[in-house]
Amino acid sequence: MVDIATRVWNHKWKIDPIVRSLIDTDFYKLLMCQSIFRNKPDTTVTFSLINRSKHVPLAKLIDEGELREQLDHIRSLSLSRGESTWLRGNTFYGKRQMFRSDFMEWFEGLRLPPYYLERKGDQYELTFEGKWHEVMLWEIPALAVLMELRGRSVLNTMGKFELQVLYARAMTRVWEKIEVLRDIPNLSIADFGTRRRHSYLWQDWCVQAMHEGLGAAFTGTSNCRIAMMRELEAIGTNAHELPMVYAALAEDDAALSQAPYDVLQDWHDEHEGNLRIILPDTFGSKGFLKHAPDWLAGWTGVRIDSGDPATGANIAIDWWKERGEDPSTKRIIFSDGLDVDKITELHAEFAGKVNVSFGWGTLLTNDFRGLVPNDALAPFSLVCKAVSANGRPTVKLSDNPNKAMGPADEIERYKRVFGVGDQVAEEVLV
Amino acid sequence: MVDIATRVWNHKWKIDPIVRSLIDTDFYKLLMCQSIFRNKPDTTVTFSLINRSKHVPLAKLIDEGELREQLDHIRSLSLSRGESTWLRGNTFYGKRQMFRSDFMEWFEGLRLPPYYLERKGDQYELTFEGKWHEVMLWEIPALAVLMELRGRSVLNTMGKFELQVLYARAMTRVWEKIEVLRDIPNLSIADFGTRRRHSYLWQDWCVQAMHEGLGAAFTGTSNCRIAMMRELEAIGTNAHELPMVYAALAEDDAALSQAPYDVLQDWHDEHEGNLRIILPDTFGSKGFLKHAPDWLAGWTGVRIDSGDPATGANIAIDWWKERGEDPSTKRIIFSDGLDVDKITELHAEFAGKVNVSFGWGTLLTNDFRGLVPNDALAPFSLVCKAVSANGRPTVKLSDNPNKAMGPADEIERYKRVFGVGDQVAEEVLV
Numbered sequence: 001m002v003d004i005a006t007r008v009w010n011h012k013w014k015i016d017p018i019v020r021s022l023i024d025t026d027f028y029k030l031l032m033c034q035s036i037f038r039n040k041p042d043t044t045v046t047f048s049l050i051n052r053s054k055h056v057p058l059a060k061l062i063d064e065g066e067l068r069e070q071l072d073h074i075r076s077l078s079l080s081r082g083e084s085t086w087l088r089g090n091t092f093y094g095k096r097q098m099f100r101s102d103f104m105e106w107f108e109g110l111r112l113p114p115y116y117l118e119r120k121g122d123q124y125e126l127t128f129e130g131k132w133h134e135v136m137l138w139e140i141p142a143l144a145v146l147m148e149l150r151g152r153s154v155l156n157t158m159g160k161f162e163l164q165v166l167y168a169r170a171m172t173r174v175w176e177k178i179e180v181l182r183d184i185p186n187l188s189i190a191d192f193g194t195r196r197r198h199s200y201l202w203q204d205w206c207v208q209a210m211h212e213g214l215g216a217a218f219t220g221t222s223n224c225r226i227a228m229m230r231e232l233e234a235i236g237t238n239a240h241e242l243p244m245v246y247a248a249l250a251e252d253d254a255a256l257s258q259a260p261y262d263v264l265q266d267w268h269d270e271h272e273g274n275l276r277i278i279l280p281d282t283f284g285s286k287g288f289l290k291h292a293p294d295w296l297a298g299w300t301g302v303r304i305d306s307g308d309p310a311t312g313a314n315i316a317i318d319w320w321k322e323r324g325e326d327p328s329t330k331r332i333i334f335s336d337g338l339d340v341d342k343i344t345e346l347h348a349e350f351a352g353k354v355n356v357s358f359g360w361g362t363l364l365t366n367d368f369r370g371l372v373p374n375d376a377l378a379p380f381s382l383v384c385k386a387v388s389a390n391g392r393p394t395v396k397l398s399d400n401p402n403k404a405m406g407p408a409d410e411i412e413r414y415k416r417v418f419g420v421g422d423q424v425a426e427e428v429l430v
Numbered sequence: 431m432v433d434i435a436t437r438v439w440n441h442k443w444k445i446d447p448i449v450r451s452l453i454d455t456d457f458y459k460l461l462m463c464q465s466i467f468r469n470k471p472d473t474t475v476t477f478s479l480i481n482r483s484k485h486v487p488l489a490k491l492i493d494e495g496e497l498r499e500q501l502d503h504i505r506s507l508s509l510s511r512g513e514s515t516w517l518r519g520n521t522f523y524g525k526r527q528m529f530r531s532d533f534m535e536w537f538e539g540l541r542l543p544p545y546y547l548e549r550k551g552d553q554y555e556l557t558f559e560g561k562w563h564e565v566m567l568w569e570i571p572a573l574a575v576l577m578e579l580r581g582r583s584v585l586n587t588m589g590k591f592e593l594q595v596l597y598a599r600a601m602t603r604v605w606e607k608i609e610v611l612r613d614i615p616n617l618s619i620a621d622f623g624t625r626r627r628h629s630y631l632w633q634d635w636c637v638q639a640m641h642e643g644l645g646a647a648f649t650g651t652s653n654c655r656i657a658m659m660r661e662l663e664a665i666g667t668n669a670h671e672l673p674m675v676y677a678a679l680a681e682d683d684a685a686l687s688q689a690p691y692d693v694l695q696d697w698h699d700e701h702e703g704n705l706r707i708i709l710p711d712t713f714g715s716k717g718f719l720k721h722a723p724d725w726l727a728g729w730t731g732v733r734i735d736s737g738d739p740a741t742g743a744n745i746a747i748d749w750w751k752e753r754g755e756d757p758s759t760k761r762i763i764f765s766d767g768l769d770v771d772k773i774t775e776l777h778a779e780f781a782g783k784v785n786v787s788f789g790w791g792t793l794l795t796n797d798f799r800g801l802v803p804n805d806a807l808a809p810f811s812l813v814c815k816a817v818s819a820n821g822r823p824t825v826k827l828s829d830n831p832n833k834a835m836g837p838a839d840e841i842e843r844y845k846r847v848f849g850v851g852d853q854v855a856e857e858v859l860v
Contacts, residue, residue, distance in 0.1 A: 003433035161642040165605035168598035175595035212591040 015066075017073045018148045018200065022110070023083050023224035025140040026194050028236030030087070030224065031275070034103045035242070036133040039266045045245060047135050048387045049126040049142060050405070052428060053380035057122035058146060061153040064119060070145045074138075075112050084108055086228045093274050112138055132389070136241060139384040143195040146382060147366070151198055154376045169371050170198075174206055174364070177340045178213035184347050189214070189358040190235040191221040192335055193365030196379055203365045207232065210364075219357070235359070237277040237303065238267060241386045244282060244396055248389040253417050260288055264296060276300045277333060281399045284420035285312055289319040297323035301331030301355070307399025308424065309334050309342070313350055327354050335359035337428075339367075381428050400426045445496075447503045448578045448630065452540070453513050453654035455570040456624050458666030460517070460654065461705070464533045465672070466563040469696045475675060477565050478817045479556040479572060480835070482858060483810035487552030488576060491583040494549060500575045504568075505542050514538055516658045523704050542568055562819070566671060569814040573625040576812060577796070581628055584806045599801050600628075604636055604794070607770045608643035614777050619644070619788040620665040621651040622765055623795025626809055633795045637662065640794075649787070665789070667707040667733065668697060671816045674712060674826055678819040683847050690718060694726060706730045707763060711829045714850035715742055719749040727753035731761030731785070737829025738854065739764050739772070743780055757784045765789035767858075769797075811858050830856045 023030070036043070051058055079087075084104065092098040099107075113130040115138065124146075128138045155163060181187055191210060197203040207226050210218040220233030227234035243260040250256040260282060268276065276299040280288040285307070297320060304312040313334075317327045332354045334346055343358050350356050368377035385405060386394050395406030395414045401423045404411060414420075453460070466473070481488055509517075514534065522528040529537075543560040545568065554576075558568040585593060611617055621640060627633040637656050640648040650663030657664035673690040680686040690712060698706065706729040710718040715737070727750060734742040743764075747757045762784045764776055773788050780786045798807035815835065816824050825836030825844045831853045834841060844850075 001433055001436045001439070003431055003436070006431045006433070009431070159642050161605070161639040165601055165639070168601040168605070171595050171598040172602055175591070175598070209591040209595070212589050 015069045015073060018070050018145045019074050019077070019141040020200070021083065021225045022077050022079050022107075022112075022137070023087070023228065024144070024194075024200060024226075025137065025224060026192075026222040026236050027092070027224050027227070027234040028222065028238055029137060029140060030099070031236065031271075032238055032242060033107075033133050033136060034099055035238075035266060035270060036136065037103050037106060038100075038270075040132055040245070040249075043132040043245065043249065044130065044390055045132045045135050045386045046388045047128040047138055047142075047384055049124065049146070050383050050385060051123055051380070052383065054123075056150070056380045058150060059119045059122050059124050062124075062146065062149045064117070064124075067124070067145070067149060068117065070149065071115050071117070071142070074141050074145070075114070078111060079108050083225075083228065087224075090228075090234075092234055110134065110137075112141075115142075126384075127387075132245060132386075136386070140195050142384050143382055144197060144200070147196055147379075148199045151368075151377060154372055158372075166368075166371055167202075170202070170368055171205070171209070173367055174209055175213065177364075177367075178209060180340045181214060181217070181343065184217075184344060186351065187214070187217040187347065187358075188219050188356065189217060189343070189360055190219045190233075191223065191226075191364055192235075192359035192361040194221075194223045196362040196382065197365035198368060198377070204230075206365050222359070237271075237275050238263075238279060240279065240282045240305075240396055242267075243279075244394040245386050245389040247283070247414070248386075248392045248394040253413075256414070256417050257291070261293060261296070264299075268295065268299075274300055274331070277331070278302045279305060280316070281306045281312070281397075283395075283397045283414055283418040284423075285315055285399050287419045289315065292319075294323060297325050301333060301357075303333040303335055303359070305336045306403050307336075307426065309336060309346055310349060312399060313346070313354070317353060329355075331355040331357060333357045333359055335361065337363075339363040397423075399423065400428070402426065402428045445499045445503060448500050448575050449504050449507070449571040450630070451513065451655045452507050452509050452537075452542075452567070453517070453658065454574070454624075454630060454656075455567065455654060456622075456652040456666050457522070457654050457657070457664040458652065458668055459567060459570060460529070461666065461701075462668055462672060463537075463563050463566060464529055465668075465696060465700060466566065467533050467536060468530075468700075470562055470675070470679075473562040473675065473679065474560065474820055475562045475565050475816045476818045477558045477568055477814055479554065479576070479812070479814050481553055481810070481812050483812070484553075486580070486810045488580060489549045489552050489554050492554075492576070492579045494547070494554075497554070497575070497579060498547065500579065501545050501547070501572070504571050504575070505544070508541060509538050513655075513658065517654075520658075520664075522664055540564065540567075542571075545572075556814075557817075562675060562816075566816070569671075570625050572814050573812055574627060574630070577626055577809075578629045581798075581807060584802055588802075596798075596801055597632075600632070600798055601635070601639070603797055604639055605643065607794075607797075608639060610770045611644060611647070611773065614647075614774060616781065617644070617647040617777065617788075618649050618786065619647060619773070619790055620649045620663075621653065621656075621794055622665075622789035622791040624651075624653045626792040626812065627795035628798060628807070634660070636795050652789070667701075667705050668693075668709060670709065670712045670735075670826055672697075673709075674824040675816050675819040677713070677844070678816075678822045678824045683843075686844070686847050687721070691723060691726070694729075698725065698729075704730055704761070707761070708732045709735060710746070711736045711742070711827075713825075713827045713844055713848040714853075715745055715829050717849045719745065722749075724753060727755050731763060731787075733763040733765055733789070735766045736833050737766075737856065739766060739776055740779060742829060743776070743784070747783060759785075761785040761787060763787045763789055765791065767793075769793040827853075829853065830858070832856065832858050 087099050088104055113134050116127045118125045128135045191207050204226050207221045220235040221227050222236045224234050242263045246263045247256055247259040250259045278299055302316040313332050320327045338360050362379045366379040393407050393410055395410045397404050402425050517529050518534055543564050546557045548555045558565045621637050634656050637651045650665040651657050652666045654664050672693045676693045677686055677689040680689045708729055732746040743762050750757045768790050792809045796809040823837050823840055825840045827834050832855050
């Protein structure tokens with residue numbers, strides 16, 4: 001029997017909204033948002049969409065009107081009562097009341113600030129300006145909307161059974177990956193795939209398949225909405241935007257060189273245990289660790305997010321040893337460009353030396369490579385970054401020069417201040 | 431929103447019935463049933479289940495109680511008003527009122543006769559005795575029930591996502607076959623997969639995928655219920671049971687040698703055009719064609735259902751030439767052990783010489799080979815055949831001695847009467 005009410009209700013939707021919840025976002029955005037709300041409430045930033053895959057002509061694929069409808073829908077969202085209850089009452093990383101009352105009161109009243117959208121050739125310029133803690137919440141939904149609208153432009157032309165087989169193939173692929181991962185003893189892996197997912201429903205499917213297929217080896221998802229709905233752990237710590245904005249705010253070179261540590265000092269005051277994870281590569285991992293204060297060596301682990309991951313892990317291990325720390329008590333989280341082979345390889349190399357975890361992103365939640373003609377559903381490298389703070393440009397060096405961003409003269413200044421020499425370029429796939 | 435009524439309704443089912451309609455059967459069974467109803471209404475037959483794949487221990491896999499429930503459910507079925515209307519009013523092979531009023535009146539009142547079930551070791555003995563035109567309608571639902579219950583015994587142990595991936599893999603496989611078939615020009619192919627299908631829902635999916643993927647090259651399905659629901663052509667002509675029973679009824683060798691032609695004489699009186707398809711292999715194709723009356727050479731085509739198919743097709747082509755018929759106006763239907771490679775090969779070889787069609791069975795609707803451990807869902811060779819008529823054993827020789835059946839002495843007698851010499855044995859997979 002058809003549920004008539006459901007069918008009529010569905011007809012009332014003006015659009016099929018891609019993002020339907022303010023917590024359909026990565027957990028670390030909320031942790032960082034609270035930190036910014038507390039420590040840098042007056043900072044003004046600009047976030048900007050950057051399509052590193054110029055061969056994907058987003059403005060040709062995506063109708064501007066449809067994009068505006070989706071972004072406008074996101075601006076209409078506010079935290080639901082159940083979501084608020086979950087954020088206030090749930091245990092995150094073993095801790096209750098991770099989100100303080102003043103933050104939650106502000107978040108409950110939040111609507112996302114305006115966006116600025118303009119077509120430039122075959123690409124879109126999409127920027128967000130305003131208070132850092134408000135603007136930064138646009139990053140994930142903006143990326144998810146663009147990724148999914150681009151997907152819809154391809155799916156719209158397909159037949160019913162062709163579509164079903166497309167998803168059948170994608171499901172089979174995910175499951176075959178899970179079957180490989182299943183054989184890795186003591187694996188610890190989480191879903192980090194929100195931002196470049198194929199779609200919400202697909203990410204939700206992948207997360208549930210990982211949960212069934214891997215059991216306890218699947219430690220959770222970065223997506224808060226899915227974590228809530230599926231009663232899984234919400235996973236994530238912090239990201240490059242914190243040191244990038246702190247650095248942009250620095251008044252001189254001395255303050256600049258100190259900025260990355262100031263960020264972690266604030267974090268240190270707020271969090272403990274598994275949330276004390278260093279992301280060392282914003283301005284070059286080597287120099288960052290070399291000049292780091294000793295209290296940082298006491299942190300729980302390091303996340304490797306650019307450059308050759310084995311090299312990055314060995315740098316961290318050597319650094320811990322130099323500082324008199326036992327690497328076997330530490331955690332290394334790999335989160336850059338992972339797929340099953342790389343996960344298997346890194347686990348084999350490092351599992352005996354440190355505690356190893358994986359934050360698996362795009363190739364978990366968007367591996368549609370080769371499944372349609374012209375590879376039109378292959379994931380691509382789209383980011384949404386803080387490009388300025390209080391009117392000053394931000395800079396990211398990364399351990400991979402292909403991931404660097406910022407004005408050329410500022411990049412040179414940062415390289416000088418942080419003592420970054422030659423770097424090995426790695427192809428950025430996703 | 432959950433449709434509460436649907437959910438409560440579903441809870442009221444005592445079992446999940448596998449066969450839910452008397453016309454969830456092959457179209458040729460209904461054509462033959464009408465012919466028997468008209469020509470041999472007093473014949474008593476026994477149909478018996480024969481599992482040619484002894485390595486599949488059906489009685490260990492399938493609970494006897496569950497099997498009885500499913501068979502009892504089939505005995506509770508009767509023709510619905512819509513089904514009756516469809517049979518009476520639809521066009522089959524371009525003809526209206528294919529089923530005569532007296533037959534339809536009888537069919538509308540029909541319930542299937544009792545069954546006899548007994549466990550013997552790891553197999554079941556399942557037999558049906560009674561009027562030929564009643565008992566013969568058990569063949570397809572009995573096979574479908576056993577195939578699907580055997581499948582359920584494997585599926586019952588699988589997780590939710592594991593199941594979804596199983597079907598994802600099977601769908602992908604079917605679609606990849608369709609993608610190959612799509613490239614064959616002027617293909618003509620129908621679904622003949624009811625009897626050994628994985629399940630009704632799966633056959634229905636395969637048929638719809640074929641329809642979307644192949645368009646007009648997909649000519650229809652042998653399954654009447656699916657043909658009705660999906661508004662497709664119902665396909666099929668006649669089968670071995672007609673000559674087998676006619677032969678068993680023959681009083682002496684002279685009558686025996688004439689029996690296969692008597693069958694087709696009755697058919698000739700009833701049907702024309704594309705329904706005049708010769709199935710020559712019951713007692714050896716070569717002898718059958720050699721001794722056939724000339725009017726049979728005027729029939730539309732031949733169905734090749736055992737032996738090497740190319741050899742069989744060439745025998746038919748040579749025979750038409752000998753009888754002064756133009757093979758290019760004739761049709762050859764291949765229906766034995768087909769999969770994509772064989773279809774491609776046979777089409778390439780014969781498409782220029784005759785009109786070629788394919789009746790694709792088990793490897794369309796039940797190709798789950800290699801998809802679960804121990805290949806526990808692989809199709810196997812289960813048949814349900816008329817084993818005696820009016821108390822006399824039936825015999826089938828076929829063009830493949832591995833498909834022969836009947837008592838040894840009767841097989842020898844038939845071989846003598848029909849002049850069948852050495853035969854090439856071919857492995858029977860499905």
